[in-house]
Amino acid sequence: DSGVTQTPKHLITATGQRVTLRCSPRSGDLSVYWYQQSLDQGLQFLIQYYNGEERAKGNILERFSAQQFPDLHSELNLSSLELGDSALYFCASSVGRGMNTEAFFGQGTRLTVV
Amino acid sequence: AQSVTQLDSQVPVFEEAPVELRCNYSSSVSVYLFWYVQYPNQGLQLLLKYLSGSTLVKGINGFEAEFNKSQTSFHLRKPSVHISDTAEYFCAVSRYTNAGKSTFGDGTTLTVKP
Numbered sequence: 001d002s003g004v005t006q007t008p009k010h011l012i013t014a015t016g017q018r019v020t021l022r023c024s025p026r027s028g029d030l031s032v033y034w035y036q037q038s039l040d041q042g043l044q045f046l047i048q049y050y051n052g053e054e055r056a057k058g059n060i061l062e063r064f065s066a067q068q069f070p071d072l073h074s075e076l077n078l079s080s081l082e083l084g085d086s087a088l089y090f091c092a093s094s095v096g097r098g099m100n101t102e103a104f105f106g107q108g109t110r111l112t113v114v
Numbered sequence: 115a116q117s118v119t120q121l122d123s124q125v126p127v128f129e130e131a132p133v134e135l136r137c138n139y140s141s142s143v144s145v146y147l148f149w150y151v152q153y154p155n156q157g158l159q160l161l162l163k164y165l166s167g168s169t170l171v172k173g174i175n176g177f178e179a180e181f182n183k184s185q186t187s188f189h190l191r192k193p194s195v196h197i198s199d200t201a202e203y204f205c206a207v208s209r210y211t212n213a214g215k216s217t218f219g220d221g222t223t224l225t226v227k228p
Contacts, residue, residue, distance in 0.1 A: 002157060002159070004157070033215070042218060042219070042220045042221065043158075043204060043218040043221070044218070045215050045216060045217075045218075048215055056215045058215060090157055090158065092157070092158075102160050102163075103160070104157075105157030105158040105159065106157050107155065107156055107157050108157055
């Protein structure tokens with residue numbers, strides 16, 4: 001158990017809908033990262049938050065957004081869902097944002113868009 | 115920008131045999147390199163990382179990797195594998211010291227047979 005909790009584990013929704021994925025980082029970790037893992041795109045970094053502020057951005061679509069709350073949990077919002085958004089979404093957390101920190105991954109949320 | 119190529123999508127080996135999972139990268143700047151393992155229905159777990167110093171890096175579970183700057187490679191090795199090593203392995207590269215914002219390879223599925 002990495003200590004990173006993601007909910008829900010599975011989500012099935014229709015095209016055009018909006019969903020929210022939740023991540024609780026390990027206790028004491030200030031950084032939260034979101035990744036998308038799909039068969040055709042592989043594992044891609046989406047976005048990072050550090051202590052409530054956006055720190056780095058990757059291949060995140062405009063239809064997707066994220067935020068980190070004062071209690072350090074994070075939410076990834078996916079809107080106007082398309083079939084191609086079906087993927088495993090991982091959250092990871094680390095203590096800091098530098099080279100001395102290791103990112104610990106949650107078990108992921110499997111999103112299926114039908 | 116940087117990219118990662120994992121040269122083998124699947125590697126089947128017998129238990130107690132040695133294994134090498136190959137990873138090449140390209141980047142116009144200095145990079146940091148990582149290997150992650152993903153067990154079925156689990157998140158990613160960091161196996162080892164190269165940030166600087168000795169080019170031979172030892173990680174968890176008996177794995178090691180060697181950074182070869184001239185060949186732009188970071189191959190993962192284990193002298194004797196176990197059934198429990200069956201998993202997917204990802205090589206990742208980052209130009210930042212932050213391990214979270216990395217570019218991942220497509221993964222190599224290691225299958226250890228009895």
